[in-house]
Amino acid sequence: MGKIEAKSKEEKLRQQKEAEAKRRAYRDSKKELRQMQKEVKFDSDDNPELPKKRFYRQRAHSNPFSDHRLEYPRSPETMDWSKLYPHYFDLETKKMTSEVEIADIGCGYGGLLINLAPEFPDKLLLGMEIRVQVTQYVEDRIIALRNQHKNEVQNNYQNISVLRGNAMKFLPNFFHKAQLSKMFFCFPDPHFKQRKHKARIITNTLLSEYAYVLKEGGIIYTITDVEDLHNWMVKHLEEHPMFERLSKEWEKQDKCVSIMWNSTEEGKKVTRNKGSKWVACFKRLPTPDDCE
Numbered sequence: 001m002g003k004i005e006a007k008s009k010e011e012k013l014r015q016q017k018e019a020e021a022k023r024r025a026y027r028d029s030k031k032e033l034r035q036m037q038k039e040v041k042f043d044s045d046d047n048p049e050l051p052k053k054r055f056y057r058q059r060a061h062s063n064p065f066s067d068h069r070l071e072y073p074r075s076p077e078t079m080d081w082s083k084l085y086p087h088y089f090d091l092e093t094k095k096m097t098s099e100v101e102i103a104d105i106g107c108g109y110g111g112l113l114i115n116l117a118p119e120f121p122d123k124l125l126l127g128m129e130i131r132v133q134v135t136q137y138v139e140d141r142i143i144a145l146r147n148q149h150k151n152e153v154q155n156n157y158q159n160i161s162v163l164r165g166n167a168m169k170f171l172p173n174f175f176h177k178a179q180l181s182k183m184f185f186c187f188p189d190p191h192f193k194q195r196k197h198k199a200r201i202i203t204n205t206l207l208s209e210y211a212y213v214l215k216e217g218g219i220i221y222t223i224t225d226v227e228d229l230h231n232w233m234v235k236h237l238e239e240h241p242m243f244e245r246l247s248k249e250w251e252k253q254d255k256c257v258s259i260m261w262n263s264t265e266e267g268k269k270v271t272r273n274k275g276s277k278w279v280a281c282f283k284r285l286p287t288p289d290d291c292e
């Protein structure tokens with residue numbers, strides 16, 4: 001390697017290190033605030049700005065099979081939801097007044113949650129995301145929104161939260177049978193190569209878990225810009241005995257479909273690039289008597 005080449009490589013490395021140090025310092029400054037504000041029931045007077053996404057960037061893919069040392073409850077009964085939804089914790093009874101009903105699986109930067117929040121003011125919505133820094137960004141975004149809207153009785157973002165988790169491993173640890181009414185799978189990682197298909201978030205085995213946590217009549221929403229992945233998801237859902245596809249007419253009249261189409265960060269990117277989007281929605285069928 002020539003001297004000039006080595007020097008420019010060194011310089012590039014130095015710049016990369018400097019940028020990472022800057023990002024880390026920004027996230028650390030938010031960390032203290034996050035820990036203080038995440039669990040407060042009564043809002044403070046601070047009015048934090050919305051976090052800046054560029055300080056939370058992380059590799060696009062995370063291996064769902066690796067051991068991420070994730071925290072998860074032994075069972076749904078042992079999960080402490082009061083930290084995520086402090087406004088829904090009754091200090092007298094020491095119980096939650098509501099439970100999560102809507103889940104955004106692989107929520108990314110949280111756009112869908114934030115747009116769904118005012119549409120479902122009496123329901124709790126949860127984003128589950130495997131990447132640490134992306135989860136932290138959503139946490140900081142929600143804290144900022146809660147503070148900015150603290151004087152509003154409704155639409156104050158107290159009904160949305162996020163947790164770091166691997167939806168392919170621990171869903172039944174968080175949700176009891178028939179708890180959810182809606183599950184969203186928006187622009188899931190496509191895992192293009194054949195040998196990686198097993199890492200896709202819709203598989204036969206996982207669908208049985210989703211059917212377990214969904215109520216009868218509950219909905220699975222899927223959207224992607226990868227036609228092959230769309231066909232894969234449709235095929236697996238159609239083959240599964242607990243799901244039935246909803247019609248295009250149904251999709252047209254459902255408000256969540258249009259929110260899902262327009263509000264996720266990945267979906268906005270696809271729109272900007274004039275790409276195509278494929279949607280499929282499925283209803284969770286009643287459990288046959290002999291399986292109860």
Ligand SMILES: C[S@@+](CC[C@H](N)C(=O)[O-])C[C@H]1O[C@@H](n2cnc3c(N)ncnc32)[C@H](O)[C@@H]1O
Nearest residue numbers: 106107108129130166167168186187264265266
């Ligand atoms: C392509 S992004 C889409 C993000 C978001 N849904 C959107 O539409 O903007 C897929 C997201 O799913 C997350 N993810 C992948 N596998 C996951 C898993 N097993 N559990 C939770 N999140 C996962 C990734 O980290 C990533 O943020």
